[in-house]
Amino acid sequence: xxxxxxxxxxxxxxxxxxxxxxxxxxxxxxxxxxxxxxxxxxxxxxxxxxxxxxxxxxxxxxxxxxxxxxxxxxxxxxxxxxxxxxxxxxxxxxxxxxxxxxxxxxxxxxxxxxxxxxxxxxxxxxxxxxxxxxxxxxxxxxxxxxxxxxxxxxxxxxxxxxxx
Numbered sequence: 001x002x003x004x005x006x007x008x009x010x011x012x013x014x015x016x017x018x019x020x021x022x023x024x025x026x027x028x029x030x031x032x033x034x035x036x037x038x039x040x041x042x043x044x045x046x047x048x049x050x051x052x053x054x055x056x057x058x059x060x061x062x063x064x065x066x067x068x069x070x071x072x073x074x075x076x077x078x079x080x081x082x083x084x085x086x087x088x089x090x091x092x093x094x095x096x097x098x099x100x101x102x103x104x105x106x107x108x109x110x111x112x113x114x115x116x117x118x119x120x121x122x123x124x125x126x127x128x129x130x131x132x133x134x135x136x137x138x139x140x141x142x143x144x145x146x147x148x149x150x151x152x153x154x155x156x157x158x159x160x161x162x163x164x
Contacts, residue, residue, distance in 0.1 A: 009140075
């Protein structure tokens with residue numbers, strides 16, 4: 001596969017991931033993560049330094065495997081998450097997709113993102129950078145690691161995985 005074809009396929013993967021999240025198709029969304037996938041959103045220690053080790057520093061969100069996402073979706077579906085009643089409407093935008101490392105068994109991809117959301121008459125946004133480790137599966141990928149840096153971390157809302 002040429003580098004242009006690979007770039008296109010990777011971008012399409014992230015557009016599909018975003019579309020599943022915006023449609024609240026949680027089964028399809030979670031299926032794009034491996035069983036051992038790590039999801040990390042670190043907390044900022046200072047203006048320009050964030051925590052790097054979720055086991056030693058504070059995190060805004062940390063799931064050591066896909067079970068954390070599955071549990072969160074379970075609570076959303078059963079109405080046991082008051083912060084999601086009603087669920088916000090979201091629009092995820094992905095840009096500057098860059099394949100930073102390529103091996104036969106995985107890709108590392110960096111990208112910028114923005115999520116616009118609306119809930120209870122209020123529209124706001126989150127934005128930042130993310131690094132993904134993708135594992136090839138058939139002619140697509142699954143996510144082994146999602147590391148998100150939230151750049152506007154002073155927020156007026158509850159933060160959840162579907163905002164990122």
